[in-house]
Amino acid sequence: MEEGKNNRGTIMITNDDGIDAPGLRALVKALLDTNLYNLQICAPDSEKSAVSHSITWLHPIAAKKVHIDGTTAYAVSGTPADCTSLGVSKALFPTVADLVISGINMGNNCGYHIVYSGTVAGAREAFFYDIPSISISYDWVKGRSNLNDFTLAAQACLPIISALLVDIKNQRYPQKCFLNIDVPSNVANQKGYMLTKQGKSLIKMGWKQITSETEGRKMLSDMTNAETAAHADVNVSSISPESLLFAREVKGSQLDHDDSSDHKSLQEGYITVTPLAAISQAEVDCQNYFKDWLQNVSESPSSSAL
Structure with a gap:
């Protein structure tokens, strides 16, 4: 029994809504129900939404062991990025997870909101350590969504999680990106997966x-x-x-009207899958403009602005 458990893939889960959030608990239950994975949980002890990729630097953080059936879980007094960094460091868990999942967030994380998102930061931090990761968000609509939608969202993402772990095991997973997944509000009638790019919504x-x-x-x-x-x-x-x-x-x-953008495809009812990286590069026309501009500045260092 233990030998079979040791041969399972290990998934570490974090989020930014806090360790008691319904999105995280629904994801944990969906993964446990497969009976395929060892689960580690290292999540904030309270809500840390919209903290982006902030980290705790000037003082220690506390990690308290909590009971979540079928897992090894800690509630941490830090940010999502802190939680991931601690969780993959071997200082808290004896082994490093094969995959880090951050979520499921209440509210989508598309477009420019990816910059603000603590959920995305939890996955990005794992990417910094060359550990495969995904962030998952559900497009919660107040007055229409209900807590069972988190369960449906988790179940809808299981094929992606399973396929990623197969690729990780077979060393096919690309190390140059992580995935940001957004599940539409009408998850019961979602239209399937759509590969998208980060938009400007x-x-x-x-x-x-x-x-x-x-x-x-x-x-x-x-x-x-x-x-x-x-x-x-x-x-x-x-x-x-x-x-x-x-x-x-x-x-x-x-709004972003680009047909290939994450937000537009999400609103059309697709589960959007957006590869991300940690380097933000400006548009080509900006690079071209400032190439000439900087050359002119270098040639006229004493010129005053008009």
Whole structure:
């Protein structure tokens, strides 16, 4: 029995919604139900949405062992990138996972939001260590989606996870990318997988001035506002009376109409599969412009701006 267990592929799971999030728990259950994998969990002990690829640098982080049936699990006081880095370091688990999965996030991670995403960062951190990884997000729609959709999303991604582990075992997996997967809101009627590229979609954010810390409603990980007022994350008594308080609010959307973009294909009902890397390169026309521009600057170092 133990020998068979040792021959299984090992998957490490993290996220940015926190270790108790329904998306992570649905993914864990779906993987356990296959009876094919050893599962390690190293996830934040609280919500860390939209922290991007931030890491803890100036102080230690705490890892508390928690009970999740069929797994070895730790709740960590750090960011998603911290969790992945710790989880693959051999300082926490005795073995390094074959595959790291970050998710399932509540809310899609397409377009420019990939930059903000802690979910994507959890997978990107594994990529930095040359460990195959994927981030998974479900396009949660407030008032229409329900918790069972996370189960359906996890089940819909199982063939990709299984195929990746086969390629990893056979040393065919390409090391120059990781995968970002977004599952459509109508997951029960999803149209299948679609290979896409990162687009330029964006939920535009603004600010409004408020008079107290509890006046602004808490923004959820799906970028909608909670119905109840936010609890203060700072000591209100320490805020100077002269200070101005501001809260974020949604101002609108910037859509991407490119047929091959992740967001457009997601809205059409496809499970989007987007290969990503860690290097962000500007468009070719920008490279060409600044090549000549920098040459001119070098030739005229003392010229003043007009």
